[in-house]
Structure formats: C-alpha cells, structure tokens
Amino acid sequence: MQIGMVGLGKMGANMAERLRRGGHDVVGYDHNTEVSDVASLKELVERLEAPRTVWVMIPAGRPTQQVIDELGRLLDAGDLVVDGGNSHYVDDQKHAAELADKGVGFVDCGVSGGVWGLENGYALMCGGEKADVDRLMPIFETLKPEGEDGFVHAGDVGAGHFAKMVHNGIEYGMMQAFAEGWELLEASDIVKDVKGSFSSWRTGTVIRSWLLDLLVRALDDDEHLDELRGYAEDSGEGRWTVQAAVDHAVPLPVITAALFARFASRQEDPPAMKVVAALRNQFGGHPIAATEGSLGKGADAPGADVRPPREAS
Known part of the structure; x- marks a missing residue:
C-alpha cells in the first residue's frame, strides 16, 4: 500500500522504516531535508496516487493544525488523513469536520511503542468511520506487534486519542x-x-x-x-x-x-512547603530551615508559643 508520512522524527522515521520493511511504498516529508523524500507537502501529495493516504506524525496543537489546514487545501475527495501524533481528542473532532467539508476522511490513531516500536511493533488505538479504518488495515497490520493484540478500533473520531x-x-x-x-x-x-x-x-x-x-x-x-x-x-x-x-x-x-x-x-524550593513548615513551627514549635542570612525559629523562638483559640462558651 502507498502512504505519505509527514514527520520523520524518532517515531515517524521508525514507523516509515517498519512499513517499508513490510513492503509498503512510503513517501516521507520532514522539515529536515536530509531525511525527507520530497521538498514540500505539495510535492508529497503529487507523488501519491489517488485515493491518497497521508499519515501525520508531528507534535500536537498548532503544528498539527497547520498541516491539517494545508492538507485540506491539497487533497481531494476520497483521500484520507491519519493523525498519529498525541493530539487532544477534541481537536480530532474539529479536524474531521474540517476535512469532511472536502470529502476527505479522517482517522485518529494513538500510537504507543516509543523507540522500541521499529523492532517490537506499535500498539495502535484508532477512532473513525469503519470504512476508513478498514481501508487502513494493511498499514495497521504491519505497524502493530505480531499476534492478536496491539490494535483496537476504539470507536468514533477522537476515541483513539482518548484511549x-x-x-x-x-x-x-x-x-x-x-x-x-x-x-x-x-x-x-x-x-x-x-x-x-x-x-x-x-x-x-x-x-x-x-x-x-x-x-x-x-x-x-x-x-x-x-x-x-x-x-x-x-x-x-x-x-x-x-x-x-x-x-x-x-x-x-x-x-x-x-x-x-x-x-x-520542577520546584527546587516548593512554595507550598514553606507554609507547611511555618504552620508546624507555629502550632508545635518545630524548627524550620532558615534561608541564608536569616534566623530560623526554634521551639523557644517568638511565634512558637501561640496558643490555640479558646472554644466559644
């Protein structure tokens, strides 16, 4: 099967290689010209035979949105886009609706396997229309580990990334x-x-x-x-x-x-723990670790002997 792979980082490059080893025709595009097969998304689309399949494997958020927007302008009705990055499932639903206006299908696919996936295979969790997922099964079968497990069509668009x-x-x-x-x-x-x-x-x-x-x-x-x-x-x-x-x-x-x-x-000196330390000193007279240049309060220091409030009579 022929497929375009957008994003040839650690995950995308290894997935493309696993697909090639499985006999698929992969055309890869990346901003890094040293690893890219084509110079642009436009050239990638031109290299693919209709109906085209393009797998997007780039960071979630704005980068994915920009690629989806451009693919929406370049692809034709009957083509199919797979988002295999770590996009938010809410974004999947938005992207599917945008591409549907042009008759382009959309499948979201959560991918797990990391740097070990090339040899061991990738766990795949997909969401989308059954017809679109069925069309991609040759790709999924090659990417997933051997055996019965490692793949699920989890549900509607967004279900793959939700899982x-x-x-x-x-x-x-x-x-x-x-x-x-x-x-x-x-x-x-x-x-x-x-x-x-x-x-x-x-x-x-x-x-x-x-x-x-x-x-x-x-x-x-x-x-x-x-x-x-x-x-x-x-x-x-x-x-x-x-x-x-x-x-x-x-x-x-x-x-x-x-x-x-x-x-x-990520906190070298957690601010909240300053409050905990201060309160322990106030109610129990427990020593506190003073900052450089200051004097810490021990059990006999001012503030250590504050009595609890008396109960109302």
Whole structure:
C-alpha cells in the first residue's frame, strides 16, 4: 500500500522504516531535508496516487493544525488523513469536520511503542468511520506487534486519542508507584541491594511489566540514579486525562497525584512547603530551615508559643 508520512522524527522515521520493511511504498516529508523524500507537502501529495493516504506524525496543537489546514487545501475527495501524533481528542473532532467539508476522511490513531516500536511493533488505538479504518488495515497490520493484540478500533473520531490519553494517564500512575517504591527502598537502612530487589520482581510477581524491565535497565546503567536530577516534564496527556476526569465526574486520585508529583519535581524550593513548615513551627514549635542570612525559629523562638483559640462558651 502507498502512504505519505509527514514527520520523520524518532517515531515517524521508525514507523516509515517498519512499513517499508513490510513492503509498503512510503513517501516521507520532514522539515529536515536530509531525511525527507520530497521538498514540500505539495510535492508529497503529487507523488501519491489517488485515493491518497497521508499519515501525520508531528507534535500536537498548532503544528498539527497547520498541516491539517494545508492538507485540506491539497487533497481531494476520497483521500484520507491519519493523525498519529498525541493530539487532544477534541481537536480530532474539529479536524474531521474540517476535512469532511472536502470529502476527505479522517482517522485518529494513538500510537504507543516509543523507540522500541521499529523492532517490537506499535500498539495502535484508532477512532473513525469503519470504512476508513478498514481501508487502513494493511498499514495497521504491519505497524502493530505480531499476534492478536496491539490494535483496537476504539470507536468514533477522537476515541483513539482518548484511549491513548487514558493509557498515558495509567502510565503516569505506574511510573509514580515504581518511583516511590524505589525511594523508600533507597532510604532503608536494612535493604542493601535495591537494584537486585527490583530485578527479582521481574519474574513470578504481579507487578512484573515492561516498565519494571526498563527501570532495571536504567539502574544497570546508574545504580543509584546519581547522574539524574529529580525533574520530570509532562507531555500533555496527563493533564488532559485529569481534565477529562473532571468533565465526566470520574475520580482519578492516583493519576492526578502522579501528575502533580511531576509539577513538584520542577520546584527546587516548593512554595507550598514553606507554609507547611511555618504552620508546624507555629502550632508545635518545630524548627524550620532558615534561608541564608536569616534566623530560623526554634521551639523557644517568638511565634512558637501561640496558643490555640479558646472554644466559644
């Protein structure tokens, strides 16, 4: 099958290569001319035979919107666009409506697999009309891992990215649980082999997983993670998952806490903890860590002996 691939970064380039290995004709376009097969989106569309299929694999938001807008001007009725980036499901519905005005189909596809997908295959979660998804099945069959699992037509337009969004939210929670367990083991006086403890869980336990395998791999390279800062970004899906939970009145305490933990990782001196420290000093006289050049209040310092309010009689 012939397909155009827009965006040849780490994910897009590997997906294009996996498709080529599977016998598909891939025409790739990227701003980086060293990896691009064509000089422009216009040339990419001209290289494809009708009815055309174009897979967009670029960052969500404005970049995707700009490409969708341009493809809407270049493509013809009967052509098909796939958004395989991490777009918000609400944007999918907007893009589908815009392209439908020209008779161009739209499928959203959440893709998971990272840098390992070239060899292992990609988990694919799709949303869109059945006829459009069926037309893409040769592509999906090549990209996904071998076996029955690894692909789902999750529902209507937006359902694929909604499912991927929830997947990434779950990933946040699992990663945070591993992180907290690692920190507790490292803090223990009696556990002498933290890395070995994690490695022992890879067989025969209910928490064995690919994430656990990857953590052990990271500890093999840096046993106590001394070379890393405790700083973690979030790519957007975690925020969208929490917002969707609010919209649907679904409690997500674990995923929400994991997202907020990432926010906390970016603060060298968390402002909220200043209030906690101040209050502990006020009601219990607990010492506080003073900033440089100032005097911290100990148990006997002013403010430490403030009495609680008397109950109203």
